[in-house]
Amino acid sequence: MTNKLKYGVSTWLWQSPFTTESISLFSKIKAMGFDVVEIPVENPELIDAKVVGNALIEHNLKPTVCGVFGPTKDLTHDDVSVHETCFRYVEKCFELCNAWNVDFVAGPMYSAVGKARMISSEERKREWELAVSNLGKVCEIAQDFGTSIALEPLNRFESDMVNTAEDVMRLVNDINHDKAKVLLDGFHMTIEEKNIRDAINTVGNKLIHVQVSENHRGIPGSGLTPWLDFKKGLEDVNFKGAMVIESFTPEIKELAGAVCIWKDLAESQDGFATEGLQFLKETFNKA
Known part of the structure; x- marks a missing residue:
């Protein structure tokens, strides 16, 4: 049930990329009241798994690992060498998972983020089959x-392949491997889904991770997201994973540009985290 939820926050709220030095965030994240820290792995070479692991233990934080998939890590690319790069990258992510006792890598690993084009049905079918085949290898x-x-649907402006719960379940079913699970992100859902509760039920027990911000990428509770439907949906499927606040600092220009954040979404990033956590606990911990 949702009263078992663990709450987390992505380090992307403050920094990019995550490096070994990013452990300086952990004491603050723990003091704010989070149980979980989400680590986006942009470059595994910048991360000393042992140092980070010791810091996680010191601050009593459970990590989750989020993969980052740009043009050089695209499983639907025409060039098979790009697929190989992606396979080697996810191996490094799985190594970090093993080092930190994490049981999944999350993210939209079926294609490159930002790959949103008008293409022929034949090309779309070819790319879908490539994604299914290569994700089978990843599994x-x-x-x-x-x-x-944990495969994540993205909104239509960030992907032309997987946008909804229905899309991601078609992908999971086509992969047909028990290691293929699902992540749902409330931001993308408010753009693409007709009903958030129904979408969560579409995914059912394949749902192992949840990310949230508002429909405008801002502080949870400050926008149009139907949070009661969200809560009921998670109760319907008896979700017991983590709910992680994921948004981005406008201070990191490259990252902010990639996700189209052109202005501050909160008075401070610390305030974003603390106000968001308070809202989530008040909403999802209610009987």
């Missing part, structure tokens, strides 16, 4: 590491 790698993947 085999995940199985070797004792982990899973």
Whole structure:
């Protein structure tokens, strides 16, 4: 039930990329009242798994791992060498999972973020089949590491492949591997879904991770998201994973540009985190 929810926050709210030095955020994140810290792995070479692992233990934070998939890590690329780069990258992410006792890598790993085009039905079918085939290979790698993947639908401006719960379940069913699971992100859902509760039920027990911000990427509770429907949906499927606040600092221009954040979404990033957490606990911990 939702009263078992663990609450987390992505380090992207403050920094990009995550490096070993980013552990300086952990004491603040713990003091704010979070149980979980989400670590986006932009470059695994910048992360000392042991140092980060010790800091996680010191601050009693449970990590989650989010993969980052740009043009150089695109499983639907025409060039198979790009697929190989992606396979090697996800292996490094799974190694971090093993080091930190995390049981999945989350993210939109079926294609490159921002790949949103008008293409022919034949090309779309070809790319879909590539994604299914290559994600099957990723699931085999995940199985070797004792982990899973959590596939994330993105809104139509960030992906032309998987936008809804229905889309991601079609993908999971086509992959047909028990290591293929689902992440749902409330921001994307408010753009693409007709009903958030129905969308969560569409995914059902495949849902192992949730990310949230508002429909405008701002502080949870400050926008149009139907949070009661969200809560009921998670209760329907008996969700027991983590709910992680994911938004981005406008201070990191490259990242802010990639997600189209052109202005401050809160008076401070710390305020974003603390106000968001307070709202989530008040909403989802109610009987």
